Amino acid sequence: MSDDDQKPVAGPTPPLSKAKRQTNRRRFLRTVLLTGGVLGAALSGFLPLIYSQRKRLRPPGALDETDFLASCIKCGQCVQVCPVQAIKLADLIDGMGVGTPYIDPRRQACDFSCDAVQCVLACPTGTLTYHKPEFLTVRPGADLAAKPILLAKEKDPEPTLNMTERMGVARLTRPEACLAIQGKGFKGQTRGPDFKGTMRYMDVDRWKPIRIADHPYDVAECDLCARECPIKGAISIETVFAPDGSKRKSPVVHEPCVGCGVCEMVCPVEPSCITIEAREVWKT
Amino acid sequence: MSQLLKRRFFEQIKVMFGAEPSKPAEIAPAAQAMHFYKKGNRDLIAEKLHARAHAEHKNTWRNRRWATLIAANLLFVLSFALDIQILEGALTASRFVGFHLIDLNSALQVMLAHKHIINNLLIGTGTVLVLWVLLGGRTFCSWVCPYHLLAEWAEKIHLYLAKKRLITDQTIDRRLRTVFWILFALLAFATGYTVFEAISPTGIVSRALIYGPGLALLWVLALLVFEIFFSRRAWCRYACPIGLTYGVVGIVSPVRIKYKLAECFHEGDCRKVCLVPHVLDTVIKGRAVETEIPIGPDCTRCGLCVDTCPTGSLSFEIKGLSKLT
Numbered sequence: 001m002s003d004d005d006q007k008p009v010a011g012p013t014p015p016l017s018k019a020k021r022q023t024n025r026r027r028f029l030r031t032v033l034l035t036g037g038v039l040g041a042a043l044s045g046f047l048p049l050i051y052s053q054r055k056r057l058r059p060p061g062a063l064d065e066t067d068f069l070a071s072c073i074k075c076g077q078c079v080q081v082c083p084v085q086a087i088k089l090a091d092l093i094d095g096m097g098v099g100t101p102y103i104d105p106r107r108q109a110c111d112f113s114c115d116a117v118q119c120v121l122a123c124p125t126g127t128l129t130y131h132k133p134e135f136l137t138v139r140p141g142a143d144l145a146a147k148p149i150l151l152a153k154e155k156d157p158e159p160t161l162n163m164t165e166r167m168g169v170a171r172l173t174r175p176e177a178c179l180a181i182q183g184k185g186f187k188g189q190t191r192g193p194d195f196k197g198t199m200r201y202m203d204v205d206r207w208k209p210i211r212i213a214d215h216p217y218d219v220a221e222c223d224l225c226a227r228e229c230p231i232k233g234a235i236s237i238e239t240v241f242a243p244d245g246s247k248r249k250s251p252v253v254h255e256p257c258v259g260c261g262v263c264e265m266v267c268p269v270e271p272s273c274i275t276i277e278a279r280e281v282w283k284t
Numbered sequence: 285m286s287q288l289l290k291r292r293f294f295e296q297i298k299v300m301f302g303a304e305p306s307k308p309a310e311i312a313p314a315a316q317a318m319h320f321y322k323k324g325n326r327d328l329i330a331e332k333l334h335a336r337a338h339a340e341h342k343n344t345w346r347n348r349r350w351a352t353l354i355a356a357n358l359l360f361v362l363s364f365a366l367d368i369q370i371l372e373g374a375l376t377a378s379r380f381v382g383f384h385l386i387d388l389n390s391a392l393q394v395m396l397a398h399k400h401i402i403n404n405l406l407i408g409t410g411t412v413l414v415l416w417v418l419l420g421g422r423t424f425c426s427w428v429c430p431y432h433l434l435a436e437w438a439e440k441i442h443l444y445l446a447k448k449r450l451i452t453d454q455t456i457d458r459r460l461r462t463v464f465w466i467l468f469a470l471l472a473f474a475t476g477y478t479v480f481e482a483i484s485p486t487g488i489v490s491r492a493l494i495y496g497p498g499l500a501l502l503w504v505l506a507l508l509v510f511e512i513f514f515s516r517r518a519w520c521r522y523a524c525p526i527g528l529t530y531g532v533v534g535i536v537s538p539v540r541i542k543y544k545l546a547e548c549f550h551e552g553d554c555r556k557v558c559l560v561p562h563v564l565d566t567v568i569k570g571r572a573v574e575t576e577i578p579i580g581p582d583c584t585r586c587g588l589c590v591d592t593c594p595t596g597s598l599s600f601e602i603k604g605l606s607k608l609t
């Protein structure tokens with residue numbers, strides 16, 4: 001034992017053996033493989049961006065789609081505060097970005113039973129926002145002419161909802177099937193006894209939404225879409241002239257429509273006669 | 285801090301970014317003397333064999349860690365499931381009794397992609413930054429990240445198969461993690477889309493636990509299969525940018541593992557259980573530059589080495605706390 005081998009060697013590295021070189025080459029190839037695999041998976045993550053032209057109904061106060069995808073941190077806090085669980089998180093095959101929130105109004109619409117647009121309040125990144133930052137543009141027609149009046153709190157000192165842009169616009173997409181147009185009434189549970197959707201009924205309990213199936217209707221002329229719309233002046237049943245000149249009733253959507261989707265959810269016809277066109281703007 | 289430890293401190297940062305640990309060029313006299321004393325010392329070898337024969341297997345820190353990890357994730361789950369609202373959100377961003385907490389890497393991705401930072405985002409990120417500076421940076425990985433626990437179980441299967449000689453661990457260049465970190469940051473900035481968040485197993489598993497499972501779990505499953513049959517702990521070791529982000533935080537953290545040269549038999553049991561064995565290069569015979577050495581920032585403070593070491597050479601330390609007492 002000599003003192004010499006106590007000194008750690010930090011001299012020039014000896015040339016690599018053939019086996020070591022081969023190991024290194026294989027390791028390099030594996031590194032390339034993992035790089036490719038992870039980046040490949042990451043690129044598939046871009047699909048929602050490519051499909052961002054496709055319209056999706058995002059929660060109230062959402063930024064426009066590309067800004068939405070840029071800023072959403074995918075935490076689901078908006079999901080947690082919604083009293084009617086209208087907000088869901090997208091999955092891999094939904095093509096909207098894994099973990100981003102969306103609303104499927106036919107299954108469960110946003111009925112503003114939280115009164116204050118809680119999801120906007122919960123959002124930590126400003127993806128859902130009361131005040132859009134100045135550098136982001138507002139699409140013409142997306143802005144609401146006035147703050148929407150929530151019928152449920154019409155008698156409150158502050159009757160408006162803190163929303164400046166609409167989520168979409170309701171449109172009568174299947175007028176031929178509309179009960180109101182046919183002059184028919186509706187009796188029973190809209191959407192049937194198994195429908196899980198819930199909604200706030202002011203005459204039942206202002207703070208406790210109940211299942212729609214527990215709230216049957218009996219109307220001589222169907223007006224469910226207008227009757228349950230939470231926004232003042234957004235939709236009404238009007239008398240219109242049919243192409244043949246005869247008078248008939250029809251739901252008519254007006255400018256205050258924010259695109260919440262309650263009309264789509266409560267429409268008793270299958271599939272719904274009135275649907276939300278997500279991200280649509282108001283056209284006069 | 286001695287000059288040698290200072291040099292090692294900076295070298296450990298380079299090691300975190302992917303450099304291979306190198307043999308030290310200079311060793312302090314006290315450590316040198318210890319290395320010399322250990323060389324060929326028959327008494328010491330006898331003592332070592334005795335210690336190894338009687339070493340009892342402990343899982344103290346592992347059990348504490350698993351309990352913490354499960355409790356943290358359970359708190360997320362129950363806050364939503366039972367509506368107790370203590371910890372709302374998911375691991376990417378949440379509110380602890382109303383206080384914003386935002387994952388540093390997710391926050392970074394969002395800031396780079398959106399290029400607009402609102403107050404809540406800033407507050408949440410700041411809170412989490414302070415929290416993990418105090419708690420040890422990559423402590424996040426081993427004490428909170430739910431994917432870490434799944435990967436730990438997958439690792440057990442991997443090690444079992446490796447012991448049966450059915451598979452071998454295929455190592456990958458560690459610099460890859462730094463490359464991924466830069467790539468994902470650039471992608472977020474250039475495309476305005478937080479692409480890493482779409483494939484982050486941490487986010488996917490956390491959301492799956494809280495909001496219910498989805499098909500995105502298939503990606504997590506693919507990662508686990510890759511780790512079991514091909515490369516041990518590949519995601520955490522070679523890919524995850526979250527680990528590197530918290531690793532950087534850990535550079536200045538006072539919570540760390542301390543190595544004491546005197547007790548060490550240099551058997552390397554600690555390196556065998558370690559997720560990041562390159563941080564334990566100092567336990568190799570003749571490598572320690574001082575008699576007591578703090579382990580570098582890439583260490584996840586998981587405590588497996590503390591449990592494994594039969595002689596207590598490795599222990600948790602909070603820098604500056606010993607000076608108080």
